[in-house]
Amino acid sequence: MADELRGRRLAAGGGGMEAEAAVEAEEAEAFLRDKLVALYFASGRCALSRDFTPLLRRFYAELVERARPPAPLAVVLVSADRSARDMEAFLRQLPGSWLAIPFHDPFRHELRTRYCITATPRLVILKPSGEVITDKGRKQVREQGRACFQSWVEAAEVFQNFSG
Numbered sequence: 001m002a003d004e005l006r007g008r009r010l011a012a013g014g015g016g017m018e019a020e021a022a023v024e025a026e027e028a029e030a031f032l033r034d035k036l037v038a039l040y041f042a043s044g045r046c047a048l049s050r051d052f053t054p055l056l057r058r059f060y061a062e063l064v065e066r067a068r069p070p071a072p073l074a075v076v077l078v079s080a081d082r083s084a085r086d087m088e089a090f091l092r093q094l095p096g097s098w099l100a101i102p103f104h105d106p107f108r109h110e111l112r113t114r115y116c117i118t119a120t121p122r123l124v125i126l127k128p129s130g131e132v133i134t135d136k137g138r139k140q141v142r143e144q145g146r147a148c149f150q151s152w153v154e155a156a157e158v159f160q161n162f163s164g
Contacts, residue, residue, distance in 0.1 A: 004130060005029060005076075011102050013077065013094030028099055034128055035072040036152055038137060039111060040098075042121040043080040044090030049121040052138060056123070057095060059141050063149055064097070071149060078111050079103060080120045127156045 010028045023031075040056065042049035056075070063071035077100035081087040084103040091100055101108045111117075115124050115135060123137030133155045134140065140148035 005032060008105065008107065009102065010076070011091060011100040012096055013091050013098035013100065014096030023099060031099070032074050032076075032128075035074045036128070036133070036156055037126045038073060038075045039078050039115065039124040039126065040075055040121065041078045041080060041112065041115070041117045041124070042090070043082075044086055044093070045081065046120050049080075052121045052142075053093065056138075056141060059146065059149075060095065060098075062146055065095070072153075073149065074099065076100065078108055078117075080112070080117075125152050 005025070006029055007025050008028070009025055010023045012023050042053065044050065060073065060075060064073055075095075075098040077091065077094065077098060079087040079090065079100060081090060081103070087100070087103045094100075101111065115122070115132075121138055122135065123141065124135045125133040125137045127133055133152050137148075140151075144151075
C-alpha cells in the first residue's frame with residue numbers, strides 16, 4: 001500500500017487538513033512500510049460510522065499506542081463525507097497517528113471503486129503488498145476484538161515475531 005501512496009500528500013488525524021496537519025509523501029510512505037494497512041471507509045455524518053469509530057480507536061490504541069512492541073498496523077481514512085469541512089470535523093476526532101486521503105484527491109474515489117464500497121463504515125485490511133486480507137474488518141473487530149489482528153498477521157505471512 002505504501003507504494004500506491006508514493007508521491008501523495010496525506011492528512012493526519014486529530015488536526016484536520018490544515019497545512020500543519022499535512023503529512024509529506026515520504027513520511028507517509030515510511031510510516032506505512034511493513035505494516036498491515038486498515039483502509040477505513042467512513043463518514044462523520046454516518047450514524048454507523050460514529051458508532052464504530054470509538055471501538056476502532058480503542059482497538060488501535062490497545063494494539064499500537066499501548067502495546068510494546070507496537071503492532072504493525074496503520075489506519076488510513078478514506079472519507080465518504082460530502083464536503084471537506086465535514087471530513088475535517090471527522091478527522092479531528094481521530095488519533096493523530098491515523099492518516100487520511102485528502103478530500104480533493106481523486107484517489108479516494110478510486111479506492112471506493114476498487115474495493116466495491118457501497119456503504120459505510122467498512123474496514124478493509126491489506127497486506128503490506130496491498131493484497132486484501134479481508135474486507136470484513138469491521139465485523140471481525142466487533143466480534144473478535146484484538147484476536148482478529150493475530151489472524152490478519154498470520155494471513156500476511158510477514159510478521160513472524162509479533163504476538164499480541
